[in-house]
Amino acid sequence: MQFAIRSNIFLFFILSNILSADCSDLDYDECIYWSGYCEWNDDTGMCEDAAGGGDDVSYGPYEYDYLTESDGIRGSTLYNGTLLYYPIDAIPPYESIVLIDAFGDEYGLQGWARYYASYGFIAMTIGNFDSRSRDFDSEWDYADRALGLLDAIETIKEENERDQSPLNGSVDTSSFSVSGYSTSGGGAHTAATMDPTLRSAILLNPAVAFLDSLNCPSETEYYCLIEEHLDHEVPVLIFGGENELDELVTPDDSTYATMWGLPQYDYVPETTDKMYFESAGEGHGSSVFPSGGVADFALFWLKYHSSGNEAYCDSLIVDPGSTSEFLTTLNCDITIDYDLNDDGLVDDSDLISLIMSIINDDGLANSGDLNFDQSTDIFDVIIFSDHMQ
Numbered sequence: 001m002q003f004a005i006r007s008n009i010f011l012f013f014i015l016s017n018i019l020s021a022d023c024s025d026l027d028y029d030e031c032i033y034w035s036g037y038c039e040w041n042d043d044t045g046m047c048e049d050a051a052g053g054g055d056d057v058s059y060g061p062y063e064y065d066y067l068t069e070s071d072g073i074r075g076s077t078l079y080n081g082t083l084l085y086y087p088i089d090a091i092p093p094y095e096s097i098v099l100i101d102a103f104g105d106e107y108g109l110q111g112w113a114r115y116y117a118s119y120g121f122i123a124m125t126i127g128n129f130d131s132r133s134r135d136f137d138s139e140w141d142y143a144d145r146a147l148g149l150l151d152a153i154e155t156i157k158e159e160n161e162r163d164q165s166p167l168n169g170s171v172d173t174s175s176f177s178v179s180g181y182s183t184s185g186g187g188a189h190t191a192a193t194m195d196p197t198l199r200s201a202i203l204l205n206p207a208v209a210f211l212d213s214l215n216c217p218s219e220t221e222y223y224c225l226i227e228e229h230l231d232h233e234v235p236v237l238i239f240g241g242e243n244e245l246d247e248l249v250t251p252d253d254s255t256y257a258t259m260w261g262l263p264q265y266d267y268v269p270e271t272t273d274k275m276y277f278e279s280a281g282e283g284h285g286s287s288v289f290p291s292g293g294v295a296d297f298a299l300f301w302l303k304y305h306s307s308g309n310e311a312y313c314d315s316l317i318v319d320p321g322s323t324s325e326f327l328t329t330l331n332c333d334i335t336i337d338y339d340l341n342d343d344g345l346v347d348d349s350d351l352i353s354l355i356m357s358i359i360n361d362d363g364l365a366n367s368g369d370l371n372f373d374q375s376t377d378i379f380d381v382i383i384f385s386d387h388m389q
Contacts, residue, residue: 026047027047028040028047056291057111057114057115057289057290057291057295058291058295059114059115059118060115060118060119060120061118061119062087062088062089062090062117062118062119062120063087063088063089063118064085064086064087064088064114064117064118065085065086065088065166066083066084066085066086066113066117067083067084067086067159067165067166067167068081068082068083068084069081069082072162072164072165073155073159074154074155074158076148076151076152076155078144078147078148078151079100079126079127079128079129079148079149079151079152080105080106080126080127080128080129081105081106081126081127082106082124082125082126082127082152082155083106083107083110083113083124083125084122084123084124084155084156084159085110085113085114085116085117085122085123085124085125086117086122086123086166086167086170087117087118087119087120087121087122090120091120092169092170092171092172093170093171093172093173094120094121094122094167094170094171094172095121095122095172095175095176095177095199095302095306095307096121096122096123096124096153096156096171096172096175096176096177097116097121097122097123097124097176097177097178097179097202097302097306098123098124098125098126098149098152098153098156098176098177098178098179099112099113099123099124099125099126099178099179099180100125100126100127100128100145100148100149100179100180100181100184100187100188101125101128101180101181101182101184102128102180102181102182102183102184102185103128103130103140103183103184104127104128105127105128106125106126106127107125107127108125108127108181109125109179109180109181109204110125111289111290112125112179112204112289112290112298113125115290115295115299116299116302119299119302121302121306122156122167122171124152124155124156126148126149126152128140128145128148128184129144141211142183142186142187142190142208142209142210143187143190143211144187145180145183145184145186145187145188145190145191146187146188146190146191146193146194147191147194148187149178149180149187149188149191150178150191150194150195153176156171156176157171157173159171160173175199175306175307176197176198176199176306177198177199177200177201177202177302177305177306178191178192178198178201178202179201179202179203179204179298180203180204180206181204181205181206181287181288182204182205182206182207182284183206183207183208185203185204185205185206185207185208185261186203186206186207186208186209186259187208188201188202188203188206189201189203189206189208189230189236189264190208190210192232192234192236193229193230193231193232193234195234196232196233196234198234199234199235199305199306200234200235200236200237200301200302200305200306201234201235201236201237202236202237202239202298202301202302203236203237203238203239203261203264204239204287204288205239205240205241205244205260205261205284205285205286205287205288206238206260206261206264207256207259207260207261208225208229208259208264209223209224209225209259210223210224210225210229211223212224212226212229215228224258224259225258225259225263225264225267226267227266227267229267230264230267230268231269232268232269232272233269233271233272234272235272235273235274235301235305236264236265236268236272236273236274236275237274237275237277237297237298237301238261238262238264238265238274238275238276238277239261239277239278239279239286239287239294239298240260240261240262240276240277240278240279240286240325241278241279241282241283241284241285241286241287242278242279242280242281242282242283242324242325243281243282243283244260244261244282244283244284244286245257245260246283247283247284248260248284261276261278262276262278262325265327270329271329272329273305273329273330274328274329275297275301275316275327275328275329275330276325276326276327276328277293277294277297277323277326278323278324278325278326279293279294279322279323279324280322280323280324281324292322293320293321293322293323296315296320297316297320300312300315300316301316304316310332311369313330313332314332316328316330316332317330317331317332338350338370338384338387340353340354340368340384341353346387346388348388350384351381351384351385351388353368354368354376354380354381354384355381357376358376358377358378358380358381368380370383370384
């Protein structure tokens with residue numbers, strides 16, 4: 001094993017089999033540890049599926065479908081299986097994001113993939129390898145996960161050329177982002193250090209260490225995290241939980257304290273667009289599901305950095321009120337454009353255009369969404385009316 005201490009830091013090598021178990025199989029300590037998936041019911045004295053289980057996701061306007069390798073998608077030796085979700089009725093070309101769960105197969109983060117696809121993105125989940133299915137004697141490393149994510153991008157690009165693919169000619173081959181949960185969030189961050197062409201990285205409660213025999217101590221088998229490891233320019237959004245460190249770090253083992261989300265944020269250069277979003281009262285599972293402010297900010301981040309829609313910058317720099325810590329280097333210098341019909345004037349005709357857009361449900365695309373809530377509705381009319389007054 002390349003990094004034996006990781007089993008003590010994360011407990012995942014001991015408990016990874018729990019990911020395939022039902023919450024009802026877990027005792028209290030295990031249930032609390034997997035709080036992103038499960039929750040303890042004091043009345044019944046049993047562990048249950050987390051409330052909603054991600055069912056409270058606010059999906060976007062687009063229908064979506066998915067492809068697997070059985071549908072003709074390119075296979076890979078660098079990751080283990082895939083689900084490629086794509087919007088059916090959005091306007092191409094589509095930007096893409098590739099996701100990988102901490103452990104397990106490609107089904108782990110499909111909730112996030114569905115969420116992104118419903119807002120017009122291609123979202124591809126990939127599976128992890130383990131020592132039983134690999135042909136060499138090593139653990140599934142952060143760098144391995146990064147290479148898998150980057151190779152998955154090549155798979156999406158090939159779908160743009162494959163004659164039988166529903167995505168033929170519909171992929172924006174210049175816009176790709178990566179995302180991962182926990183150790184695979186670390187893999188996504190590693191990918192950002194490998195490929196400067198990535199549009200963004202969205203890290204879900206990440207942990208990362210780099211193999212560095214020059215700077216890392218021998219007692220950690222030369223794995224650690226220092227500032228030099230994260231010197232990159234890829235915009236990075238990091239989700240953490242207020243109670244995460246207490247959940248994962250024991251008094252006699254503080255190694256993880258230098259590898260989780262907040263140190264990663266600190267080590268990324270101040271000249272890089274970066275954000276640390278720490279959910280109040282939450283733990284290591286705070287971003288497992290796309291819900292609440294976590295879902296909103298992940299989408300805003302993609303819209304701003306992947307789609308290049310500057311209107312979302314203002315939404316990103318306002319603390320949503322659900323965080324215990326909120327840090328960013330984003331600096332937005334944009335104003336709302338109230339000239340909705342592009343005639344050079346802001347007057348009643350713009351208001352009429354907005355109202356007719358709502359009645360006809362044609363949305364005015366992003367221009368009529370004056371409060372950046374993904375919807376053009378009466379609230380935008382109120383904002384426009386206030387501006388006119």
